[in-house]
Amino acid sequence: MSRALFIIDVQNDFTEGGALGVEGGAAVAAGITEYLAEHRDDYAVVVASRDWHDADNDNGGHFATDAAPDFVTTWPQHCMAGTPGAEYHPALDASQVDVHIRKGQGVPAYSIFEGTDDAGASITEVLTRHGVTDVDIVGIATDYCVRASALDALEHGQHVRVIRDLVAGVAAETSDAALAELGHAGAAIVDSAAASGTDEAAGA
Template identity: 70%
Template sequence: MTRALFIIDVQNDFTEGGALGVDGGDAVAAGISRFLDAHADEYSLVVASRDWHDPDNDNGGHFHESPDYVDTWPEHCVAGTDGAEYHPELSVDEVDVHVRKGQGEPAYSIFEGTDDSGATVAHILADRGIVDVDVVGIATDYCVRASALDGVSHGRHIRVFTDLVAGVAAESSDAALAEMAHAGVDITTTDEAFAS
């Protein structure tokens, strides 16, 4: 078994009531926990990422007082704040590697982050011989999209489970799913992927 699960940015600031909360974020957090209860043994590696932005600068222009919500954003997921923590409904008991990204710079893809030892996700996957990766989390049209596309560019076979993602907006999420599919990502659901 050499399949990994990426859990992308299921954090308080990206779920309902957070600084950049998306509709459905709470449900995604709870859904991922239920999925792990049933399927954690299907994975040789579970990696969870978090935005972890510096508190004392604009993180390379990522934070802006008048954000355009495309390239610039209000302050969110500041290191050490409640907003940067995992959503309370997300069980992290099965997480093997915790990745932080966006430390002083814009970062969307899990591949832009590092674990506590400084290892990159690409290195971790290569070290364990993992080619197949499933992706869930937030947000479909930003960090899920970037992580899935980076996975393809790193030569991995990527699946995105549409029942365990939530996006900022319906139109941009649909466009992101179409872009990912065009790049070779398998867009599916957990029921389809794990049909007995």
């Protein structure tokens, strides 16, 4: 068994003060750093995703341009390539990340499986290379990119755990619904205190 950690979109624009900041985002960034200080050896590979949108177009309709954003399929400009908003939150220790995935380059993208690393490899290729069978997921936002990434990981045959105290969502109701959906789909919803890299320690 080989386990990976997915850190989803812990970026300045998704934390407090950002273009699409969520409450608790900065605390999640700091919490992931603390978690990795204790649990880094549990993981064969640590992968972090970032939205990395084009600055000169609407990214396939992802950015609202002609009307107000509906916050479902259209959004204000955020995480544009090379801007401070697209960078990792400073409380996240990015030195612990082995693979950096960029997604949403000119197109809408929510799941980490829609991105590529610096060499153009997909996350599926990364997981295969490291023999990963189990994935833990943390990050932002519970009800959007965390949800999409976890569902795709399940579809790709991974055993998935979502660490519920290391995710933050746009809204409590939709975040709770996302976690319930993921639990029904087969993911384990666990607390970081129970996550020791073994299934025996995980409690739904």
